[in-house]
Amino acid sequence: NAGVTQTPKFQVLKTGQSMTLQCAQDMNHEYMSWYRQDPGMGLRLIHYSVGAGITDQGEVPNGYNVSRSTTEDFPLRLLSAAPSQTSVYFCASSGQGQGPDMQYFGPGTRLTVL
Amino acid sequence: TQLLEQSPQFLSIQEGENLTVYCNSSSVFSSLQWYRQEPGEGPVLLVTVVTGGEVKKLKRLTFQFGDARKDSSLHITAAQPGDTGLYLCAGLFGNEKLTFGTGTRLTIIP
Numbered sequence: 001n002a003g004v005t006q007t008p009k010f011q012v013l014k015t016g017q018s019m020t021l022q023c024a025q026d027m028n029h030e031y032m033s034w035y036r037q038d039p040g041m042g043l044r045l046i047h048y049s050v051g052a053g054i055t056d057q058g059e060v061p062n063g064y065n066v067s068r069s070t071t072e073d074f075p076l077r078l079l080s081a082a083p084s085q086t087s088v089y090f091c092a093s094s095g096q097g098q099g100p101d102m103q104y105f106g107p108g109t110r111l112t113v114l
Numbered sequence: 115t116q117l118l119e120q121s122p123q124f125l126s127i128q129e130g131e132n133l134t135v136y137c138n139s140s141s142v143f144s145s146l147q148w149y150r151q152e153p154g155e156g157p158v159l160l161v162t163v164v165t166g167g168e169v170k171k172l173k174r175l176t177f178q179f180g181d182a183r184k185d186s187s188l189h190i191t192a193a194q195p196g197d198t199g200l201y202l203c204a205g206l207f208g209n210e211k212l213t214f215g216t217g218t219r220l221t222i223i224p
Contacts, residue, residue: 004156035214042118042202042214043157050210058211090156100212101145105156 002026004106006091012112013081021076021109023091031094032074033058033103034066036087043090048100049074081113117141118205118215126221127193135188135218137203144206146186148177151200151217193222 007022025032033048035058045058049068063085065077074093078085088110092103121136137146145164149157161170163179163186170177174197176189190197203215 033212040123040216042216043204044214045211048210056210059213092156100210101147101162101206102159103212105158107154108156 004091004093004104006106006109008109009107010110012114014114015081015083017081019078021089023074023106024072025093026072027093027095028071029093029095031100033092033100034076035090035092036060037090038087046076083113085111086113087111118203118213120203120215120218122218123216124219126223128223129194130192133190133193135201137215138185139205140184141207142183144208146179147204148188149202149204151202157202195222195224198222
């Protein structure tokens with residue numbers, strides 16, 4: 001198993017550009033989530049999904065969209081990038097019935113918005 | 115929004131020493147997790163504690179969950195350079211959302 005994969009690993013955007021951060025898992029996990037990590041602030045939940053076709057907002061959802069059309073994939077879309085969205089983004093997944101209790105994290109995407 | 119406070123924020127000690135890291139909240143957790151994160155990587159789950167007063171051991175690491183399920187501690191015995199990293203606690207409030215603490219950055223000096 002590859003576990004949780006994220007692409008790209010690094011990305012630089014200009015203010016106002018849009019892009020999609022990709023996340024995929026091959027463990028047939030129901031629960032998937034997106035976090036951002038900023039210095040001194042830990043990880044903050046952006047959006048999460050408890051299964052295909054179901055998504056919900058986390059702590060900091062503004063400026064981001066998600067969809068979950070398959071169990072494997074959970075892309076995060078930045079609609080109009082802003083410098084405040086400069087951060088490291090982590091995708092995570094956990095198995096059926098476990099909610100976010102035993103999450104496996106991807107390696108992260110480091111995003112810089114100029 | 116539930117808050118998790120970790121202390122200390124930074125800790126630098128000599129190899130062989132013992133240390134304790136704390137995680138505190140004013141809210142009651144359904145469960146609490148501890149993660150370790152290496153530079154350039156995602157967090158890796160170390161342990162989950164569920165029951166108030168629970169103690170779990172992972173080699174030289176001892177995790178304790180407070181009786182009231184509002185706090186937790188991580189104790190490392192005889193620290194080694196391989197223990198260096200960012201230690202994060204994360205509390206589950208309800209069933210679907212995990213709230214992370216701000217982390218303790220630990221450096222073990224050989």
